[in-house]
Amino acid sequence: MTDNPLIYPGAAHPDLREPMIAELVRTFYERARRDDVIGPVFAAAVEDWDEHIGKITDFWSGVMLRTGRYNGRPMRPHLILPLTAEHFDRWLDLFEATAREICAPGIADAFIVRARRIADSFEMARASQRGEFAAPRHSLR
Template identity: 45%
Template sequence: MTVDARRADIISAIQAETGIDDQMIQTLVHGFYGRVRQDPLLAPIFTAHVADWEIHLKTMCEFWSSVALMSGRYHGRPMAKHSPLEIDARHFDRWLHLFEESAADLCPPAAATHFIERARRIAESLELGVAAAGGLILPKGSRLHRPELDPSMRDGAGTSL
């Protein structure tokens, strides 16, 4: 069996189990990023780093096709894009919350579960990578906290996480 034939079999099996197809991926990606672009915590980060939303959304559809269907369409380097960002656990938690909410609202249950399981692994991996890029090695179960990024922690207000 060729690599392409094997990949087609894997995609078909995932689609049969979850109902995920290219249209569902596009609906989820566009719906999710519509929420991100309105979110007070995440919107400023994306606005500062996404120059062309059409290209970004196309890339994210390819990414989620590769993640959810094992299609192999995405060939980027997500860690390189995220590691220089000034983000921490709050941002990853909010991203994940919006993604889970979008998947639950826009996808049938089996597909939502499939997407959410992968999103949780991606968020954890990216958070560990962002921490490592900043010279921090997070012990198992620890989170990346950057009090300087939290407005409630500036000027002595609030308490340390």
């Protein structure tokens, strides 16, 4: 067995349940929509908030509980948005604060590890699309 939390089979944490994922996603987006840095990006990109929150709840359910409910390609929409390092940093700051508020410490840590790797993956893909190289910035902190 390994200590890498990303390759264990099954749930990311034994105490994590769907209602907690839904609360985390809903609370995060309530805050993100009001945020001066990332709020305008979301406002321009999201037309139906109920649909978006449902889709992202399914995404995190798949990431954290391996439910397989998410059916999509999360990278694609992010590649066309005018995102900067500041946007990714703010997204992570808000997400991490929300996870720590909503979840017990071990569960929050499991979300945060994955969120940081997702942010790195998106940033590196955006750099590659521009013919540049980007090293991971978040998963190493």
